[in-house]
Amino acid sequence: MIDLDASLRAATGRLAEAGIEGPNREARILLMHAISADQTGLLRRRGGELTSEEGAAFQSMIDRRAGREPAATIIGHREFWSLDFLVTADTLIPRPDSETVIETALDYRRDRPPARILDLGTGTGCLLLAALSEFPDAWGLGVDLSPRAADVAQTNAARLGLAGRATIMVGRWTDALNGRFDLILSNPPYIPHGDIPGLMPEVEKFEPHLALDGGADGLDPYRLLFRDLPQRLMPGGLALFEFGIGQGPALTALAESVSLKVLDLRRDLAGQERVLAVSHL
Template sequence: MSRCADPGGTVGAFLCQAGQVLRAAGIEAPRQEARLLLAHAMACREADLLRDPRATVPEAAARAFGALLRRRAAREPMAHLTGRAGFWTLDLAVSPQTLIPRADSEAVVEAALAAFESPAGIARVLDLGTGTGALLLAVLAECPAAFGVGVDLAPGAAALAARNAAANGLAGRAAFLCGDWAEALTGRFDLVLSNPPYVESAAVPGLMPEVARHEPALALDGGADGLDAYRRLVAALPRLLAPGGRAVFEIGAGQREAVEALARAAGLVPLGARRDLGGIERALTLAGRPA
């Protein structure tokens, strides 16, 4: 292990030592994450740390940083430590009761917006398994005339999504319910969104530690073949989609053909899949069968 040149107690020393700890724990970007944690502990920006690496870290911030560092070295997700995650144009609160929003899921938002000629064509939106509310709120942010409903089985998740709507100025156009997918819903929607659990049960323990140990199994485990949630979702879509409506689901790598087959069996029309930044088919768009 290399030595840290800065004297103990300075920003530079804390960052150097923390980088070594995180590297030893298998964190991919240890120096960057050390800066994020120290900035969070000191309630400042990363740029402030870089501007004066010889500044002394206050005692209270040092204690807070030490606690955060131990948790991150144990592979607790960064978003759980800071309580925040960015998604689309939004700043969202997160909790252990919800999946952490990821950039890959932005493909769902892109596909949803591309499925209509203009945002004016999206008036009513439904997000099933809403979690933090990320998908629904991102679409509402782009469609100023739309109203959305988010549903989650976990009461804590629905409550968190409502707080995120308020924090992002969207509370007046969003409602959140606790429920079992669309079981209690009536009415039709122009757009139905979902990022359901789609990991095969046997594969869940082998996910990266941040996910397998700390994110809710309810939002990950898609059953033996990873398709349990899709079976229920496609069965509900014919009664949920308004004429001309679209559904966009997040899917796992290699799941497109299987989900499309389920959709066709339910009388739906697959319209194509959008790839995420890694090139994986991530967002599947479906339509109701024409009359």
């Protein structure tokens, strides 16, 4: 048997040495997964011991995290908008910043709920499925270029009881689409190509570059999406795009250059401009 508290202390030290931010929190998350317990369950086990199987599982997870693999891909899921999403190496990890997209959708459409929602570059499906959870009469379509990411989104829709209102398809942005939508959501790749090698190891090594690389200036996907938006958005519809730090002015100018009406540049909880809201004139 293995002393639980000693194992947790050792793991925290190991992660701190590896440069992991919040090493005790990260170690606790992995330990809870190793012993199949929530925080209450972990508290009840403190002062006790781990079985050999639990100890081995925990050590393996700590080894991976010390190698800078994200905790979300180690344990295979991440919470977003109070919903639990499966996460794999084929998808971006849902982040709190992206919840600003859902907050903005609710602010603009709470009194006029959308009937048809489109999510471009759906990944885990977190934006689409969070929106469907808030708009119970809506149907949604999620599109992703990666077949494996689309599989993850489809699985998440089923796990969350939303498969009957969500369709996931493999495709390149709007290339295969003909219909119009009341609400369009997208968190496209927006990292400039040359910046990717300088990203945190958790991102650069373990998240799919297909979902990160936005071209030379990070704006290539927006150029494609903005151009087709008038054909995909219903009159009076709303489109919300997540973007990177400092990209707001360039995106505003880009949207206006193709006759889109900029409604808002919404800030995230850290105070950074994060979401562009547009309609078409």
